[in-house]
Amino acid sequence: MNKKSIINHIETDNKLISILKKLPNNYWDFKYENTKEYTHSIHSYPAVMVSPISRNIINIVRQIMEVDSLFDPFSGSGTVLVEGMLANIKTIYGNDINPLAIFISKVKTNKLNINKLKKEASILLKQINDDYNENIDFYEMADEYFEKTLDLTSKDGWGNDAPVYLKKYVDSKKINFEVPNFKNIGYWFKPRVILQLQMIKNHILKIEDENIRNFVFAAFSESVRLVSNRRNGEFKMFRMPPIKVKSFKPNVLKEFTDILDKNIEKMNGFAEACNKNGSISKVRIFNNNVIDLFDIDDSSIDLVITSPPYGDNRTTVAYGEYSRLSLQWIDLFGLSEKEIMMIDKTLMGGAKFRKGFEFSIPSKTLTKSLEIIKDIDLERAGDVYSFYLDLEKAISAISKKTKTGGYQFWVVGNRTVKGELLKTDKIIKEIASKYDMDYVYTIDRNIINKVMPSLNSPTNTVGKKLETMCNEHIVILRKR
Numbered sequence: 001m002n003k004k005s006i007i008n009h010i011e012t013d014n015k016l017i018s019i020l021k022k023l024p025n026n027y028w029d030f031k032y033e034n035t036k037e038y039t040h041s042i043h044s045y046p047a048v049m050v051s052p053i054s055r056n057i058i059n060i061v062r063q064i065m066e067v068d069s070l071f072d073p074f075s076g077s078g079t080v081l082v083e084g085m086l087a088n089i090k091t092i093y094g095n096d097i098n099p100l101a102i103f104i105s106k107v108k109t110n111k112l113n114i115n116k117l118k119k120e121a122s123i124l125l126k127q128i129n130d131d132y133n134e135n136i137d138f139y140e141m142a143d144e145y146f147e148k149t150l151d152l153t154s155k156d157g158w159g160n161d162a163p164v165y166l167k168k169y170v171d172s173k174k175i176n177f178e179v180p181n182f183k184n185i186g187y188w189f190k191p192r193v194i195l196q197l198q199m200i201k202n203h204i205l206k207i208e209d210e211n212i213r214n215f216v217f218a219a220f221s222e223s224v225r226l227v228s229n230r231r232n233g234e235f236k237m238f239r240m241p242p243i244k245v246k247s248f249k250p251n252v253l254k255e256f257t258d259i260l261d262k263n264i265e266k267m268n269g270f271a272e273a274c275n276k277n278g279s280i281s282k283v284r285i286f287n288n289n290v291i292d293l294f295d296i297d298d299s300s301i302d303l304v305i306t307s308p309p310y311g312d313n314r315t316t317v318a319y320g321e322y323s324r325l326s327l328q329w330i331d332l333f334g335l336s337e338k339e340i341m342m343i344d345k346t347l348m349g350g351a352k353f354r355k356g357f358e359f360s361i362p363s364k365t366l367t368k369s370l371e372i373i374k375d376i377d378l379e380r381a382g383d384v385y386s387f388y389l390d391l392e393k394a395i396s397a398i399s400k401k402t403k404t405g406g407y408q409f410w411v412v413g414n415r416t417v418k419g420e421l422l423k424t425d426k427i428i429k430e431i432a433s434k435y436d437m438d439y440v441y442t443i444d445r446n447i448i449n450k451v452m453p454s455l456n457s458p459t460n461t462v463g464k465k466l467e468t469m470c471n472e473h474i475v476i477l478r479k480r
């Protein structure tokens with residue numbers, strides 16, 4: 001690169017730093033901001049990045065350069081992509097390894113015709129209610145029927161063989177009804193919930209317009225978790241205690257209808273906002289492992305905004321586990337049971353280095369921390385190493401996709417392992433310099449409204465919690 005362009009880059013960096021330094025201290029807190037508007041909250045997802053972060057980054061970067069392409073390599077539920085559309089950026093790419101994340105973000109970024117959506121939804125809800133009313137005993141009395149002979153909270157019997165029992169029930173009622181069958185369905189759902197979910201699914205499948213069908217499936221997916229025997233508010237799959245399972249009687253139809261109605265209003269707001277801004281954005285979302293990013297052209301991205309996982313899935317967020325019941329129920333991705341169960345192993349830090357490792361990651365900060373953790377617990381050190389090894393590969397791949405002079409904003413949290421603080425913000429900065437990225441600046445922000453495991457369970461023991469994070473850092477890099 002010639003001297004002139006180096007000077008230009010440094011001048012642009014300085015402009016950016018000067019804008020950032022002038023912002024008030026609480027600028028990135030978003031204490032009073034509505035983070036659930038537009039399509040942002042149509043489906044929950046762990047560790048979502050609050051929407052104003054990317055909105056503000058886009059606005060700020062646009063003051064110093066043109067932004068025609070935006071990329072989030074860990075796009076999760078698609079927050080950055082939605083904001084890119086609201087900002088009317090021409091080309092927007094997302095990427096995630098979790099098929100449910102891709103599904104949610106496609107739905108969120110697919111602007112629908114509201115009148116058509118409302119019409120289809122009202123036909124659907126009428127069909128569902130008619131079916132329910134015509135067969136109310138079949139749908140409502142299933143729990144009582146089985147409770148006469150089975151313990152619905154037991155892992156054996158109902159827990160193992162729910163589809164077999166349900167088939168007998170359906171046959172005895174002489175009703176033509178396909179019984180769903182996937183691993184542990186009886187452990188996670190009670191009979192009447194299964195029948196009602198399947199009935200709703202059958203009617204959704206009749207919607208001809210694929211975009212509308214997927215939008216409705218997103219509402220269905222969100223209801224699945226809420227009517228399951230799963231304990232709410234956990235990132236891992238923990239079931240309610242048996243006594244709670246016994247008395248649990250969710251209103252499946254109401255849950256689904258309320259979510260669908262709420263989501264339609266959100267889509268309405270989103271479509272109006274996009275129509276107002278002229279809406280030229282083209283969004284594509286890929287299912288690559290971030291360490292290769294095959295589908296994205298090299299040197300094609302002006303701006304990267306992303307929040308990677310905080311660490312390996314075993315001790316932070318198990319995105320696959322979180323998505324499992326939805327993936328099993330909506331069944332749109334051609335995934336086998338085994339592939340659904342394996343998602344977490346494909347996430348960053350999925351490979352195991354339990355017996356030690358050759359240290360090769362170019363970060364002094366990480367080396368120091370790993371030395372300390374290794375002396376306490378070699379296996380945990382292996383987990384930490386595995387995560388950062390993937391992070392290094394991700395930084396290398398994302399750097400290749402970024403144009404010279406393009407900016408990357410990494411929103412990261414620093415967590416503690418075995419008492420040692422892992423300074424991911426510094427580690428990224430150090431690794432990135434090996435991959436043609438210059439460090440520009442770090443913004444520190446308080447986490448006030450982020451739904452994430454600020455109290456996570458580092459030992460995977462129910463109820464055992466340790467405070468690990470209360471602020472996060474936005475590390476800014478620029479491609480050389």
Ligand SMILES: C[S@@+](CC[C@H](N)C(=O)[O-])C[C@H]1O[C@@H](n2cnc3c(N)ncnc32)[C@H](O)[C@@H]1O
Pocket residue numbers: 045046047048049050073074075076077078079080095096097098101288289290291306307308309310319346347348
């Ligand atoms: C912190 S979340 C991103 C959340 C997102 N910013 C949002 O607002 O919803 C991190 C994401 O990284 C994804 N991920 C983890 N390992 C990955 C890998 N190897 N390749 C691609 N995506 C990966 C997870 O599936 C998860 O969706």
